[in-house]
Amino acid sequence: MAYDSTNIFARILRGELPCKKVYENEHVLAFHDINPQAPVHILVIPKGAYVSLDDFSAKASDAEIAGLVRAVGEIARARGLTEPGYRILANHGRDANQEVPHFHVHIFAGRPLGRMISKA
Numbered sequence: 061m062a063y064d065s066t067n068i069f070a071r072i073l074r075g076e077l078p079c080k081k082v083y084e085n086e087h088v089l090a091f092h093d094i095n096p097q098a099p100v101h102i103l104v105i106p107k108g109a110y111v112s113l114d115d116f117s118a119k120a121s122d123a124e125i126a127g128l129v130r131a132v133g134e135i136a137r138a139r140g141l142t143e144p145g146y147r148i149l150a151n152h153g154r155d156a157n158q159e160v161p162h163f164h165v166h167i168f169a170g171r172p173l174g175r176m177i178s179k180a
């Protein structure tokens with residue numbers, strides 16, 4: 061799937077749409093999800109144009125990949141999530157119900173999160 065530069069997160073990155081920013085560095089932007097599924101629900105996105113983890117893992121530089129993973133850990137530590145814990149999630153494609161075609165990692169925390177995934 062080709063990258064669609066009109067997607068919502070691309071527009072947030074360009075400053076065309078607002079977001080509640082949590083963190084930013086040269087490689088990533090992180091902001092609160094507009095429809096939180098847990099008391100803490102943060103999205104961490106690369107600044108590069110990648111559709112999903114599939115695209116990101118195949119095409120991003122080592123620096124971009126390390127930058128994103130380190131940012132997720134840094135955000136979690138800075139917000140005191142390491143204890144009692146948090147969950148990260150990245151949807152790719154139809155079966156995972158990926159809605160926004162710009163790679164993003166969800167961070168969920170702030171309550172017991174149950175076991176893994178829905179059976180539905």
Ligand code: 5GP
Pocket residue numbers: 068077079080091092093094095096150151157158159160161
């Ligand atoms: P996906 O299903 O693609 O993994 O998740 C997309 C996420 O983006 C959803 O949790 C949804 O609530 C969030 N989202 C969609 N549009 C916006 C927006 O305009 N701003 C923010 N902050 N989050 C959004």
